[in-house]
Amino acid sequence: MTRYLIRRVLQMVPTFLGITLLTFAISHLTPGDPLQLDPESASAAAAAANDRFRQQHGLDLPIHVQYLRWLQKIVRFDFGESIPHHRPVSELIAEALPNTLLLAGCALLLAYLLAIPIGVHAAARPGSVPQRALSLTLYLLYAMPTFWVSVMLLLVLGDVFPFQGLASPNAETLTLGARIADTAWHLVLPVFCLAYPTVAVVSRQVRAAMEEALASEYVRAARARGIPARKVIFRHALRNSLLPVITLLGMSLPALLGGSVIVESVFGIRGIGMLAFESIERRDYPMVMGICTLSATVTMLAVLIADVLYGVADPRIRAAEARTTT
Amino acid sequence: MSRALVTAAALLFAACSCKQTPGPADAAPGPAAVPVPTAGWLKGELPFDVTDAGTPVRGGTFTLRVATEPLGLNRLHDQQVEGMMARYTVGPVYETLAEVDRDTHPDYRLKPLLAESWSESPDHLVLTVKLRKGVKFHNGDKLTSKDLKATFDAILNPDNLTNSVRSAFGDLASVATPDEHTVVLTMKKAHFNHVRNVLLFVPVFPASGLKGDWNTLPLNRAPIGTGPFKFGGWESGKQLTLVRNDDYWGPKALLDKVVVRFVKDETVATQLWERGEFDLMTRIQPTVWRSIEAPIAANAWAITGYHRVNFVENYYQWIGWNEERPFFADVRVRRALAMLYPADKVEKNIDLGLELPTTCMFYRPSASCDSAVKPIAYDPKAAVALLKEAGWEDHNGDGVLDKDNVPFRFTFLSNPHSVKLGKLVPLLQEELKKAGIEMDVEKVDSAQYVGRLRKHDFDAASLGWANNDVATDQYQVYHSTQKTGGSNFVSYASPRADALMEQIRQTFDEAERAALERKLHATLYEEQPYLFLSNRPQLDAVKTHVRGIRPSLAWYDLKKIWLAP
Numbered sequence A: 001m002t003r004y005l006i007r008r009v010l011q012m013v014p015t016f017l018g019i020t021l022l023t024f025a026i027s028h029l030t031p032g033d034p035l036q037l038d039p040e041s042a043s044a045a046a047a048a049a050n051d052r053f054r055q056q057h058g059l060d061l062p063i064h065v066q067y068l069r070w071l072q073k074i075v076r077f078d079f080g081e082s083i084p085h086h087r088p089v090s091e092l093i094a095e096a097l098p099n100t101l102l103l104a105g106c107a108l109l110l111a112y113l114l115a116i117p118i119g120v121h122a123a124a125r126p127g128s129v130p131q132r133a134l135s136l137t138l139y140l141l142y143a144m145p146t147f148w149v150s151v152m153l154l155l156v157l158g159d160v161f162p163f164q165g166l167a168s169p170n171a172e173t174l175t176l177g178a179r180i181a182d183t184a185w186h187l188v189l190p191v192f193c194l195a196y197p198t199v200a201v202v203s204r205q206v207r208a209a210m211e212e213a214l215a216s217e218y219v220r221a222a223r224a225r226g227i228p229a230r231k232v233i234f235r236h237a238l239r240n241s242l243l244p245v246i247t248l249l250g251m252s253l254p255a256l257l258g259g260s261v262i263v264e265s266v267f268g269i270r271g272i273g274m275l276a277f278e279s280i281e282r283r284d285y286p287m288v289m290g291i292c293t294l295s296a297t298v299t300m301l302a303v304l305i306a307d308v309l310y311g312v313a314d315p316r317i318r319a320a321e322a323r324t325t326t
Numbered sequence B: 001m002s003r004a005l006v007t008a009a010a011l012l013f014a015a016c017s018c019k020q021t022p023g024p025a026d027a028a029p030g031p032a033a034v035p036v037p038t039a040g041w042l043k044g045e046l047p048f049d050v051t052d053a054g055t056p057v058r059g060g061t062f063t064l065r066v067a068t069e070p071l072g073l074n075r076l077h078d079q080q081v082e083g084m085m086a087r088y089t090v091g092p093v094y095e096t097l098a099e100v101d102r103d104t105h106p107d108y109r110l111k112p113l114l115a116e117s118w119s120e121s122p123d124h125l126v127l128t129v130k131l132r133k134g135v136k137f138h139n140g141d142k143l144t145s146k147d148l149k150a151t152f153d154a155i156l157n158p159d160n161l162t163n164s165v166r167s168a169f170g171d172l173a174s175v176a177t178p179d180e181h182t183v184v185l186t187m188k189k190a191h192f193n194h195v196r197n198v199l200l201f202v203p204v205f206p207a208s209g210l211k212g213d214w215n216t217l218p219l220n221r222a223p224i225g226t227g228p229f230k231f232g233g234w235e236s237g238k239q240l241t242l243v244r245n246d247d248y249w250g251p252k253a254l255l256d257k258v259v260v261r262f263v264k265d266e267t268v269a270t271q272l273w274e275r276g277e278f279d280l281m282t283r284i285q286p287t288v289w290r291s292i293e294a295p296i297a298a299n300a301w302a303i304t305g306y307h308r309v310n311f312v313e314n315y316y317q318w319i320g321w322n323e324e325r326p327f328f329a330d331v332r333v334r335r336a337l338a339m340l341y342p343a344d345k346v347e348k349n350i351d352l353g354l355e356l357p358t359t360c361m362f363y364r365p366s367a368s369c370d371s372a373v374k375p376i377a378y379d380p381k382a383a384v385a386l387l388k389e390a391g392w393e394d395h396n397g398d399g400v401l402d403k404d405n406v407p408f409r410f411t412f413l414s415n416p417h418s419v420k421l422g423k424l425v426p427l428l429q430e431e432l433k434k435a436g437i438e439m440d441v442e443k444v445d446s447a448q449y450v451g452r453l454r455k456h457d458f459d460a461a462s463l464g465w466a467n468n469d470v471a472t473d474q475y476q477v478y479h480s481t482q483k484t485g486g487s488n489f490v491s492y493a494s495p496r497a498d499a500l501m502e503q504i505r506q507t508f509d510e511a512e513r514a515a516l517e518r519k520l521h522a523t524l525y526e527e528q529p530y531l532f533l534s535n536r537p538q539l540d541a542v543k544t545h546v547r548g549i550r551p552s553l554a555w556y557d558l559k560k561i562w563l564a565p
Helices: A002-029 A044-054 A062-072 A088-125 A131-144 A147-159 A176-215 A219-223 A229-258 A262-265 A273-282 A285-313 A315-325 B008-012 B041-045 B083-089 B145-156 B162-169 B194-201 B266-273 B285-291 B297-307 B333-339 B343-350 B380-389 B419-434 B446-454 B495-506 B508-528
Strands: B061-066 B098-099 B110-112 B115-120 B128-130 B170-181 B180-186 B229-235 B239-244 B257-262 B306-321 B409-414 B438-443 B462-464 B530-543
Touching: A002 A062, A002 A285, A002 B239, A044 A229, A044 B115, A044 B162, A062 A285, A088 A131, A088 A176, A088 A262, A088 A273, A088 A285, A131 A176, A131 B008, A147 A176, A147 A262, A176 A229, A219 A229, A229 A273, A229 A285, A262 A273, A273 A285, B041 B306, B061 B083, B061 B266, B061 B333, B110 B115, B110 B194, B115 B194, B128 B145, B128 B194, B145 B162, B145 B170, B145 B180, B162 B194, B306 B333, B306 B409, B333 B380, B333 B530, B343 B419, B343 B438, B409 B419, B419 B438, B446 B462, B495 B508
Parallel strands: B061 B257, B409 B438, B409 B462
Antiparallel strands: B098 B110, B115 B128, B128 B180, B170 B180, B229 B239, B239 B257, B306 B462, B306 B530
16 A cells, blocks of 8 residues: 555656646746736836846746746745735735635535435435425536526625625624634635535435445345345445545545635635636736646645545455555 | 826726716605605715715724725835725825815816925926925834935836836936925926926835835835825735824824725625625726616615715727728728717617717816817718728628728727627627628737737727826827837827827916817827727715715815714
């Protein structure tokens, strides 16, 4: 297992280089200029000052030299400085990251807590009326775009729930308990908006996997042995249906850090999604690269963790790995 | 020169905020059921008791909504300057040598602020400014001529990104400080607008705060000025707080606090506004402005809870024709295009009757616009005839006009962020097609748009020009020498207009200059370097308990605002 892990981690190096090189190239080759966002900067005097700025920041160097310079810094965990903000990229990310993590973490947790029982129930009681109604609802939810749902929620429930930021203006004066409650109250609408599409997708996956498992021979055998239906479903079938769910979870993890531009912008939350979006608009290359590096790393780690979890969930994979790696 | 104040917001057809004009409106919360808006409310005029009457009361927090959170609060920094930020920092926090007298709309005469007085040499080359004594910065520093000198040094330092202000001081030869309270500015050339540029557009920074790297100065995030409000705090993504400066040298502000809330999304902003969270709602969307007019109970919050403000700024939108292209070099073609522009349809369906179609590049209510200039009317038949006269005819029968085997086919460079362009472009496309002109559309984002204009790499494009002051020097935009390095993106070159603009720069008598400017207005409209579209008004709303507030070209005067108990 250890050797397997080492090999996997080593494989991540070329992948990381590939991803960052590609992002670097795409962001720098996109037409546009971080210093030319308004008509004022179009004058001759401005051009001279802007050229000086470019020199100082190495923006006039050939693109491969710029990439190597960036790489040199990144191995020392130096993300560089944002062009329009003139602040370290790491500092700006650190400001936005907690909000995104909180939001996406809650959304992911909620989504899986709902999706797994829904999926299991759907597979166990196929065709029942409440089951069909639930399926239809999930389909409808899945079909509704987040930007529309979030605005609708705000219009309909804006009087019930707060919808700007993650804390009330007077939050500092509250006790710890009250502050947690306050933030939880603020999280209701944005977390719902982030969670509902995941619920729809994951519950369908769980259901499909469960249906397959329930139709398999070992389940029939278990039933034939007189094991209670509950136990068959949860102990035997569910465990075997979790593999695709783990894959999905692995793929959702990067979203934890990616943030959501729409939800963050509607609910006025300063997160990674907005930061990334604005950086792309402003051609803030160091910032774009910083966020890309972060999400590439997390994605690779997530895939690795999912693979390891496969082994935990399925002894056959564990055995096969042991054979190939030793 | 004063074009330095032309802002980028223009690019998105989304400027900032301002208004004016008093009138009657129903301030008292009416009988709940069906509120009826008054004429003044519909027009967006503030009633007299809001603008002028009453005995001011101290205290309270004034919350206003702005759409854009700036990257920093240094108005002189190119990457940080943003239309609204300049307004809530310069005046309230930073002060300039003079301010415009808001009571003298639409002339906007100068009124001393940090300067006690100033005088110009007869040749208009030397400006001597006497600074007010006893003024202190928020950090306790005394205001002296050294601070003004340091501010100018920062502006003129070629290593600093200060282009938007520096371009107004290209002719500045030296800044001397003979004593603590005297500053002498010497120019290389005389120019009618030097005085206003120096007095109105240079917020005075403390010399001690300007030491260090321009991009990372502490005052970029925590400004230190001399104004009636001090910086209170800035929560990223949320709000900026200003608090009253109780050591202010002049009449103190009345409000305890001003909170600037950053709410980008228009739906969210409208929702918060409806919940009464803003004392001043800025940049109301035209559709929302119209939707709250119906006298129904659902609109009661707006009709009885707010006064509306509709104020015309010194801002006009245009479509520019690149004269380096074979089609647009001929003035007859440009005039024909104006005849094909469906002004009525645009006004009714896109602008919802809220924008004012214009022919003038100067401030609309000023004496610089010639009221005798008649707009070119929508007339497709006359347009076709004029195009024919210019040689554009469908010779080969393919449905598209051509001349010397060149088909009349061009690309409109559009900005996907502009709501108005999104609606206007298809309409224009349709009209042109009927006349045998094919217009394609290319959408590019802001980071590319200006670069393309500067390189003259476009056929047709659209922008707006804005100026926070009445005095506007058109040289940078329309003079033939400004094709390279200036803002003459369309490569317009007219000896007639060039001569007028040169003459205007040297004319110091206001009436005489206004007469020349009217001539320039007529000339430019006749030659149509742009298809002049409209003046965009600022649409705001003010809560009914707010007093002492009045729109002006220099925005609201925050130090005079108070809240009725």
